[in-house]
């Protein structure tokens with residue numbers, strides 16, 4: 001992608017490349033681990049202006065920027081970094097919004113090390129430009145400035161679109177479609193909007209107020225929201241189209257179904273899916289004793305969390321914050337294979353999380369009253385890489401041991417939310433019950449129905465879901481304009 | 486927000502509410518339930534839909550006050566509102582013409598079993614309805630039970646009304662008398678359902694029980710409601726709530742339902758100490774409109 005510089009010469013970075021490369025990557029200020037492991041306040045505090053500009057000045061302005069290539073939605077990072085360096089943060093934010101509808105969120109939760117920062121040439125020798133932190137900086141600056149330039153909507157088209165699910169895919173599609181002049185209504189099964197962003201990702205990584213801010217912006221743009229509607233149960237897709245006269249539907253229901261280990265003893269009291277644990281804590285705010293949800297008082301308890309992804313990491317750090325005596329992560333591969341963001345792994349270690357790597361539970365143990373007492377585990381070894389390219393773990397014979405635990409949380413993955421598929425027979429699904437949608441147009445087998453995000457790809461990332469939402473919006477707009485399926 | 490258009494006491498600590506919820510009223514089938522939340526800091530609790538009126542756009546629920554949320558709910562009156570209601574959830578009851586059907590239900594379970602009993606009667610079954618209650622003042626919906634059944638027996642633990650004894654005593658009598666029973670539905674406390682299953686399973690009588698596991702979302706997303714059927718784990722909110730009694734592991738269900746007992750007791754006690762205040766707070770919050778806690 002070749003970009004013409006948006007800046008006047010006077011605002012350009014005049015430092016010679018060699019000098020730029022001597023500047024050290026600015027650190028993200030963080031709450032002290034001892035303090036933050038006892039509360040739910042956001043861990044990362046955000047860069048100040050000086051640090052942001054200094055960080056931006058590290059960019060060596062590659063002719064073919066790897067960061068842009070490796071960004072799943074092609075955000076024009078090079079231009080944005082130059083605008084930050086020039087001090088025009090609002091212009092940087094506007095540029096960011098051209099490709100990314102939820103920058104304050106992705107700036108906090110994107111796995112940058114595998115994406116933009118992974119493609120940054122500076123990373124080959126030293127530390128890459130802190131693109132994620134810069135993204136967060138401009139998005140927060142824009143929000144706090146109160147000068148969020150909400151784009152004007154196109155004249156009303158008279159068409160209406162129903163969006164099912166209010167996660168990042170649904171929200172991004174809603175914003176684009178309402179701007180094109182369509183009437184947009186988002187249906188959400190839960191009582192709160194935001195999908196995984198509110199029920200899954202904890203407050204200390206992504207404050208609820210940020211998600212709420214994005215939802216409020218959409219409301220101001222004219223998007224309608226209806227909570228407590230389980231599409232497939234409260235109303236079917238056909239009813240939405242035939243009786244409520246929606247011209248198109250975007251299904252963005254996510255992959256929220258918890259996967260258990262299917263080992264003996266999983267029914268003991270004290271064994272939870274990470275979804276249940278995180279939902280109770282995040283959505284129902286069980287950490288706050290003002291709320292009725294049974295508070296997960298983890299004090300004096302030994303908590304183990306099974307898994308190595310963001311979900312497991314969020315659960316184990318949440319348990320720590322709820323006062324767990326020990327909070328231990330049990331993962332069957334090694335740290336190198338962990339799918340969690342690198343920053344979360346680092347934060348977890350700082351907060352005193354213990355890691356039992358190359359370890360796998362094979363049975364949960366309980367007392368006579370049915371309460372969990374521990375997990376029987378085996379040690380693992382890594383053999384050849386499997387289809388996913390990660391090395392396959394194999395049990396080491398005779399290595400069994402018991403890990404004592406009062407609470408065990410299973411965070412080994414999720415699968416498709418099933419309620420729409422089971423009530424819409426003409427919606428094609430694959431063998432894992434994910435909805436089949438065309439890669440380019442996100443059209444499903446059912447005319448007028450589009451699908452995207454985790455419900456199509458399986459559990460992925462916020463940025464990919466956001467990208468799918470925008471792609472769906474463009475495709476739905478095209479369909480509504482042409483009328484051709 | 487969902488408006489309560491009618492609220493009335495129907496038995497000791499048992500109250501019936503008719504609530505405006507047009508989407509749910511349109512889609513409800515017997516055996517399904519809703520999940521509601523009273524206020525921004527409240528928990529989500531499941532309640533069976535007793536009946537629905539698609540034209541008026543209302544659903545009827547019956548609530549027994551046993552803990553904090555149900556006690557607070559039962560303080561509400563006609564004209565009050567409920568913050569969140571989602572549904573209809575769960576699989577509808579399987580309605581077939583089995584022949585002779587025995588329905589066993591205990592107090593609030595009667596309200597839960599009624600819609601299915603009606604539907605089974607309409608499908609041509611001969612319905613024997615055995616309603617049980619601790620004592621006379623907990624016998625509910627007697628007229629409706631009689632209307633939904635061909636034969637009706639009322640049993641009370643203390644003999645203060647109907648016959649003395651448990652519902653299973655009557656079931657045993659029916660079985661001993663050689664009555665042909667083709668299908669049994671049992672809705673009530675877990676020990677009752679377990680006792681029924683122990684009687685009917687050896688005889689090969691198809692028996693369904695409605696499992697009241699602890700739920701959060703009701704859409705299959707958390708797995709908190711999981712029940713053990715043989716060796717298989719099922720989610721009561723999407724695969725149930727009705728299951729084949731012969732497969733159900735009732736011990737695990739009982740054990741899981743006690744998971745939060747201590748917290749629940751503490752929270753009920755705290756509620757009872759200042760009920761008036763909490764009710765006033767709830768009403769003020771609802772009057773202020775949908776405020777979402779951040």
Ligand SMILES: Cc1cc2nc3c(=O)[nH]c(=O)nc-3n(C[C@H](O)[C@H](O)[C@H](O)COP(=O)(O)OP(=O)(O)OC[C@H]3O[C@@H](n4cnc5c(N)ncnc54)[C@H](O)[C@@H]3O)c2cc1C
Pocket residue numbers: 109110111164165166167168169170187188189190194195196197200201229230231232252253254255256278310311312314341417419420452453454455459460461462463465
């Ligand atoms: C704990 C956790 C931590 C994560 N951390 C990260 C991270 O750090 N970085 C990252 O990039 N990704 C992360 N992810 C993954 C990321 O959150 C998801 O990929 C993303 O949210 C998917 O977006 P979506 O819009 O497709 O679906 P979701 O966010 O799952 O939203 C789907 C919505 O649809 C609703 N819904 C479902 N069925 C129905 C129905 N029938 N009717 C109406 N509504 C329905 C659901 O209630 C939900 O609100 C994490 C995921 C989890 C669970």
Ligand SMILES: Cc1cc2nc3c(=O)[nH]c(=O)nc-3n(C[C@H](O)[C@H](O)[C@H](O)COP(=O)(O)OP(=O)(O)OC[C@H]3O[C@@H](n4cnc5c(N)ncnc54)[C@H](O)[C@@H]3O)c2cc1C
Pocket residue numbers: 518530531532533534546547548549550551552553554555556593596597696697698699700726742743746749750753
């Ligand atoms: C599918 C389904 C349908 C239901 N339908 C009805 C109904 O129509 N009318 C009705 O009154 N109740 C019904 N229940 C039970 C109702 O949901 C519980 O009584 C309620 O959640 C208790 O909330 P609480 O805060 O008042 O009490 P809590 O403080 O949560 O609990 C108080 C006591 O009740 C027990 N308890 C908690 N949850 C349940 C539960 N789910 N089932 C049984 N006991 C429980 C606890 O162990 C404790 O002893 C149903 C439950 C399910 C799962």
Ligand code: FES
Pocket residue numbers: 699700701702703704705706707708709710711720721722723
């Ligand atoms: S209540 Fe959460 S899965 Fe059933």
